[in-house]
Amino acid sequence: MAEDIQQKLEKYRTAPFDARFPNQNQTRNCWQNYLDYHRCQKALDAKGVDTAPCDWYKSVYKSLCPLSWIEKWDTQREDGTFPGKI
Amino acid sequence: MAHPTQLGFQDAASPVMEELLHFHDHALMIVLLISTLVLYIITAMVSTKLTNKYILDSQEIEIVWTILPAVILVLIALPSLRILYLMDEINDPHLTIKAMGHQWYWSYEYTDYENLGFDSYMIPTQDLTPGQFRLLETDHRMVVPMESPVRVLVSAEDVLHSWAVPSLGVKMDAVPGRLNQTAFIASRPGVFYGQCSEICGANHSFMPIVVEAVPLEHFENWSSLMLEDA
Numbered sequence: 001m002a003e004d005i006q007q008k009l010e011k012y013r014t015a016p017f018d019a020r021f022p023n024q025n026q027t028r029n030c031w032q033n034y035l036d037y038h039r040c041q042k043a044l045d046a047k048g049v050d051t052a053p054c055d056w057y058k059s060v061y062k063s064l065c066p067l068s069w070i071e072k073w074d075t076q077r078e079d080g081t082f083p084g085k086i
Numbered sequence: 087m088a089h090p091t092q093l094g095f096q097d098a099a100s101p102v103m104e105e106l107l108h109f110h111d112h113a114l115m116i117v118l119l120i121s122t123l124v125l126y127i128i129t130a131m132v133s134t135k136l137t138n139k140y141i142l143d144s145q146e147i148e149i150v151w152t153i154l155p156a157v158i159l160v161l162i163a164l165p166s167l168r169i170l171y172l173m174d175e176i177n178d179p180h181l182t183i184k185a186m187g188h189q190w191y192w193s194y195e196y197t198d199y200e201n202l203g204f205d206s207y208m209i210p211t212q213d214l215t216p217g218q219f220r221l222l223e224t225d226h227r228m229v230v231p232m233e234s235p236v237r238v239l240v241s242a243e244d245v246l247h248s249w250a251v252p253s254l255g256v257k258m259d260a261v262p263g264r265l266n267q268t269a270f271i272a273s274r275p276g277v278f279y280g281q282c283s284e285i286c287g288a289n290h291s292f293m294p295i296v297v298e299a300v301p302l303e304h305f306e307n308w309s310s311l312m313l314e315d316a
Contacts, residue, residue, distance in 0.1 A: 014182040014198045014237065022176070024258075026239060026265040063182045063198050064265065066241055 005053045015063040026064060031084070033061035034073060038086045087219055087279040088252075096253040099278050099299070100270045103255030105169045113162055120158075177269050179237035183228065187240070187247030187260035187282070190289035194228050202313050208292050222279045224296045229308045232272045232299040240266045248283035251297055257283055272299035 021029040037057035044051045061070070076082040088096060098104040184195040188205075196202040209223040230236050240249045242260035250257035251270075258268040272278070280295040300308070 012198075014179055017176050017178060024267055026267045027263070030265055059198075062201075064184075064239060066184050066186055066239075066265075067195055067197065067201065067203055068186070068243060 187242035251280035
């Protein structure tokens with residue numbers, strides 16, 4: 001499983017088509033992957049397991065989300081004002 | 087780019103734009119034929135001494151001029167829908183670029199591998215070198231590899247803007263807080279110009295878009311150089 005993730009990450013070009021977000025508005029795609037990465041990190045950290053599988057979500061949100069949005073959300077998480085549930 | 091007194095579209099630089107161009111030729115031909123026919127009939131009616139005394143019951147012509155327009159509309163609708171669905175196909179992009187609209191410039195982010203971001207300001211008229219185009223050139227161009235599907239995510243940091251490049255057949259509104267996706271393939275290397283297409287304040291006419299399509303190796307060299315400069 002871990003090797004598959006590694007392979008997927010090595011062959012990563014850009015965020016692939018996600019059938020959950022097939023249309024023009026990709027806002028939710030960016031938001032969801034950002035949430036999924038941080039939730040994955042939190043969950044695997046809590047279990048004390050290697051968080052490498054979470055890197056897929058990180059690659060995707062880095063491809064999709066504008067840098068200003070990522071900075072804003074990172075700051076909000078540090079301040080405790082992040083609107084999403086992680 | 088557009089040239090003075092131009093009436094038609096700019097040369098197509100993407101497969102979608104080629105389709106749109108041919109469809110426009112088809113639809114315009116139909117429109118011109120119908121208009122010519124109508125104009126001819128009007129002049130014929132106006133310049134005849136004959137009058138029609140039998141003004142009731144013309145079943146045959148009524149049937150013809152009901153069925154024929156329906157057929158013509160179908161002949162327009164079928165290619166139109168074909169292109170609509172073609173544009174909607176699921177594509178597998180090789181590259182994602184974010185185009186962010188600001189007052190009054192665009193910024194481009196290439197973040198698939200490293201965090202490459204830069205602003206793209208219009209070159210003021212007094213700073214143009216000979217051969218450059220007024221109100222269209224920018225200091226940094228959005229460079230893309232040719233013949234590769236590129237996904238562009240368009241958004242804005244302040245007010246509404248719109249990212250448009252006519253020769254690629256692309257226009258997408260830039261809405262703050264929203265990520266609008268569009269895609270294109272540059273079928274040939276070249277430089278393609280566009281302008282902001284949503285009123286956004288005093289310098290709305292002065293925030294152009296320049297896309298430069300180059301072979302992949304050139305794109306890779308350019309992105310390494312841009313990363314070093316940043």
